[in-house]
Amino acid sequence: xxxxxxxxxxxxxxxxxxxxxxxxxxxxxxxxxxxxxxxxxxxxxxxxxxxxxxxxxxxxxxxxxxxxxxxxxxxxxxxxxxxxxxxxxxxxxxxxxxxxxxxxxxxxxxxxxxxxxxxxxxxxxxxxxxxxxxxxxxxxxxxxxxxxxxxxxxxxxxxxxxxxxxxxxxxxxxxxxxxxxxxxxxxxxxx
Numbered sequence: 001x002x003x004x005x006x007x008x009x010x011x012x013x014x015x016x017x018x019x020x021x022x023x024x025x026x027x028x029x030x031x032x033x034x035x036x037x038x039x040x041x042x043x044x045x046x047x048x049x050x051x052x053x054x055x056x057x058x059x060x061x062x063x064x065x066x067x068x069x070x071x072x073x074x075x076x077x078x079x080x081x082x083x084x085x086x087x088x089x090x091x092x093x094x095x096x097x098x099x100x101x102x103x104x105x106x107x108x109x110x111x112x113x114x115x116x117x118x119x120x121x122x123x124x125x126x127x128x129x130x131x132x133x134x135x136x137x138x139x140x141x142x143x144x145x146x147x148x149x150x151x152x153x154x155x156x157x158x159x160x161x162x163x164x165x166x167x168x169x170x171x172x173x174x175x176x177x178x179x180x181x182x183x184x185x186x187x188x189x190x191x
Contacts, residue, residue, distance in 0.1 A: 011142070015118040016135040020160060023136040025064040026081055027088035027158045029057065034154035037175045041154055051082055069125045077126035081103055084133050089158055091144045098141070106134050152176035 033041040041110075050060040054072040061068050073081070083101035090096040109131040114120040119132020127142040140147065148161045151169035155176050161168040170176040 017120050018132045022066045024134050025135050027085050032154045032156035035157050069129050073126040080130040091147050109134050150176050
């Protein structure tokens with residue numbers, strides 16, 4: 001018999017409408033007090049959640065250049081975003097996988113190929129936004145070993161480490177990384 005193609009499974013390379021950055025900004029709607037670039041905090045006051053109020057969610061996502069649908073998300077849409085966020089953040093824990101809430105969202109979402117041949121969730125508005133994020137969540141599960149949390153314990157932003165060595169420490173080298181370098185410099189013993 002002729003070998004016409006490899007028998008092992010390979011990625012399909014069908015492009016989604018959204019980016020992994022969009023998904024990670026949703027994952028970062030819950031973060032520590034230093035999770036805002038401009039924040040200069042000295043104590044941990046706990047995480048704050050930008051999905052508690054629809055206006056805050058819209059503002060946070062658009063401030064991070066995530067294109068969101070018109071109108072406000074419903075309570076079900078917000079619950080779906082929370083499920084996606086918790087699943088994405090949970091991938092940082094060894095052994096974690098699909099959460100029941102995220103798996104249920106995926107089971108009821110239908111996809112199609114859009115006019116460019118990319119993968120798109122069916123429907124419109126916020127449910128479609130959520131569905132498009134689920135397509136990316138599948139990819140994030142595949143590359144989960146590159147998912148990291150900021151080395152600043154007061155920040156807690158999740159990021160994708162695309163460095164060759166896989167040793168990136170900071171969500172942003174100019175923000176959290178620079179603050180850490182300044183802190184270490186100020187606390188080193190005088191010569």
